[in-house]
Every structure is written in structure tokens, then in C-alpha cells.
Amino acid sequence: MLPLCRSNYFKPCILAKADQTAVDEQTIGCRETVIKCKAAVAWEAGKGLSIEEVEVGPPKAHEVRIKLFATGVCHTDAYTLSGSDPEGLFPVILGHEGAGTVESVGEGVANFKPGDHVIPLYVPQCGECKFCKNPKTNLCQKIRITQGRGLMPDNTSRFTCKGKQLFHFMGTSTFSEYTVVADISLAKVDKQAPLDKVCLLGCGISTGYGAALNTAKVEPGSTCAVFGLGAVGLAVIMGCKVAGATRIIGVDINPDKFDKSKEFGATEFVNPKDHDKPIQEVLVEMTDGGVDYSFECIGNVGIMRAALEACHKGWGESIIIGVAGAGQEISTRPFQLVTGRVWRGTAFGGWKSVESVPKLVADYMNKKLKVDEFVTHTLPFDQINEGFDLMHAGKSIRTVLKF
Known part of the structure; x- marks a missing residue:
């Protein structure tokens, strides 16, 4: 050594x-x-x-x-x-x-x-x-x-x-x-x-938590879908719960992650492998037209599209958190945006870093933040x-x- x-x-x-x-x-x-x-x-x-x-x-x-x-x-x-x-x-x-x-x-x-x-x-x-x-x-x-x-x-x-x-x-x-x-x-x-x-x-906790609170500004009573249940996704779920969301749907291909996601506030879990149709269609059917907010926490451009298209017509917003590989581009039909859906990106959860991180630490010390x-x-x-x-x-x- x-x-x-x-x-x-x-x-x-x-x-x-x-x-x-x-x-x-x-x-x-x-x-x-x-x-x-x-x-x-x-x-x-x-x-x-x-x-x-x-x-x-x-x-x-x-x-x-x-x-x-x-x-x-x-x-x-x-x-x-x-x-x-x-x-x-x-x-x-x-x-x-x-x-x-x-x-x-x-x-x-x-x-x-x-x-x-x-x-x-x-x-x-x-x-x-x-x-x-x-x-x-x-x-x-x-x-x-x-x-x-x-x-x-x-x-x-x-x-x-x-x-x-x-x-x-x-x-x-x-x-x-x-x-x-x-x-x-x-x-x-x-x-x-x-x-x-x-x-x-x-990084991870602040990024996901802030994506829900600062970037999406999730509202009480909202329905949210979180794609990818690693640390960032779990932090998003935590933020959605704090914001008052009533339905928080975790989306992941690893079923072992559901129990952990429930600890942070997820109310439902969907495994795309359990369905024979695109995951966005599954979510639209589950939520009577789509979710209010979706979050992509993986960095996969295909899932970024699915997350947007899982949003509700007229007001749904999708937040891109994951970073895709060099040269990759996102795409969707313009009609998805024309009909009121919004695509946003976020870095470090939108926190003004120097002034916000000490406050996040204080929230943790006061047991307000996992x-x-x-x-x-x-x-x-x-x-x-x-x-x-x-x-x-x-x-x-x-x-x-x-x-």
C-alpha cells in the first residue's frame, strides 16, 4: 500500500x-x-x-x-x-x-x-x-x-x-x-x-431531488413517472413525494429495485419487460392520458423519447437528467410538443450550488432529507x-x- x-x-x-x-x-x-x-x-x-x-x-x-x-x-x-x-x-x-x-x-x-x-x-x-x-x-x-x-x-x-x-x-x-x-x-x-x-x-442526490423541486416544480396531487431507479431516480422520487405528488410510478427493468423505490415514496412500479407494447403507451393507459411529470435518469435517448410521450397532452413536462453518449441526439414527432408537452433539461438539480448545498446538508442533519x-x-x-x-x-x- x-x-x-x-x-x-x-x-x-x-x-x-x-x-x-x-x-x-x-x-x-x-x-x-x-x-x-x-x-x-x-x-x-x-x-x-x-x-x-x-x-x-x-x-x-x-x-x-x-x-x-x-x-x-x-x-x-x-x-x-x-x-x-x-x-x-x-x-x-x-x-x-x-x-x-x-x-x-x-x-x-x-x-x-x-x-x-x-x-x-x-x-x-x-x-x-x-x-x-x-x-x-x-x-x-x-x-x-x-x-x-x-x-x-x-x-x-x-x-x-x-x-x-x-x-x-x-x-x-x-x-x-x-x-x-x-x-x-x-x-x-x-x-x-x-x-x-x-x-x-x-451530485446524485442533489441532482434528482432538485430536478423534482426546482426544475419540474412538481405540484401537490401530481402524477409522476421516474425512468431509472438508481440513486438519481430514487432522489427524484423523494423530491416528488416532498412536493406532494400522489402517484409516483417507478420504471425500471430490474424488479429488485421496486422495494427500495417504495422506501423513497414510489407508489407503483412498471417493468417494461412485462409488456408487449411501448412503455409510454402503458403509462398513458395507466394514468388516463399520461403523467403530469416524467423524469429520465438514465441517459438513453430512446427512453428520453418514451418519457416525453408518456406525458399528458396539454401540460405534461418531461425532465432530462441523464447524459447520453457523444453524438447521440433526441427525437420525437413535433406534434408531441405542439400539443402542449414540454421537454426540459437539468444540471445539479437546478441548485445554486455554493448557497444551496449547505442548506441541503442542514436538511439532512434535521432529518428532512434522506x-x-x-x-x-x-x-x-x-x-x-x-x-x-x-x-x-x-x-x-x-x-x-x-x-
């Missing part, structure tokens, strides 16, 4: 001294240190991850270096690793559902200090761009270009391994004991919150490939890896 860390960061990061000047000097020393640690490196598409010793550079201006405590394994990581992601770059450190503590901060960072408990965010919130100022979207564009290139805002990487530069992933790269993120891509959370649970609020129930497996970080195997086999909802 590789050593956890060979840096001397523990000493310079101690903040017990009362003298602020001494504290500032220690923090500066800490942020100038290169840390060696373990990370799961994706050297190329379609191959398993390799546990390697990597070097993590110090944070630059408006950057924060984090010591991760736990990270989830998400389908988005598998999607990029498969080679289907048009923005996929290799070699790379994947991962985007993490939580940990601030190790050091770069110049100009005002909102974070060493020791803060934080969740990295793949959707930043600068608060200044026209997207952040518009209440209709959460898609901050401040660092979108460099993030899409797998780089930090200054167009460089903080990761190296065996003399080679590694790309960042989604601005987070949580499959590493240490990572560096922009200070606008980070949420400070309650120190009492268990990091191996709230890490999942960095999180623990999503965790089916907890593994040591070295067993990350087993976590992917469990996901691909449909045996896990969320696997959490602990460092």
Missing part, C-alpha cells in the same frame, strides 16, 4: 497559535508544499483505474486544496471512463462526489480556512456572471471553459504522476486523497455532518474498481469510498 502522504503539511497547518501573524506564516508555508498521496488514475478510456502515488501541487490564487475523507462512485465517472464522454480527457483523476477538510488556501481566498469541512462542486457559483445573477439558471460560466479542458482556471494542472501531467475532472477530481478546486467550486458545511454521507450531496439510505456499500479507497463493478452489476445504489 502506498503511503497516505509524505508531505510535512501537518506541522505548518496547525492553527493552535494565538498570534495571527504566525498563523498566516504557517498557512503560507502549507500552501507552498507539494503533497504526495494516493489517487485512482484513469490512464486511458475503457480500462480500470490504477492506484498510484501522485503529486498534488499547492493551491494558487483563489484555489483551495482539500484533504478528502470520502467520495461516492457515480455513473458519470463510469460514463467518462468508458470513452463516451465528448469532453473526456486522459490521463485523468475522476470523481466528483467528495467531502473533506480544507488543507490550505491560495492567495485571495476569503471564505475558507484550513480545517473547514467542505464539499467540492462541479457546478460553481461565482455570484458575478450573468448566469449567477439570473434566477432561471444555476449554470455559472466563470470557469466553464478551463473546467471543460480538464484544467484549473489558469490553464494548468495541479496533478502529476510519474512525470506526466494529469487532467482534472469536472473541477473536482475526488478520486484522490488530496485535490485542488477553485474557491467558487466549494461549499462550506456543518462540521457535525458525517462526511462519508454528505459527500453524496455533491441520505444514509442511498449508501449500500462502503469500501476502502483501494477497492475503487470493485465499487464500479457493483454499480455496473446493479448491486449498489451508491458505494462510498473512504480514504
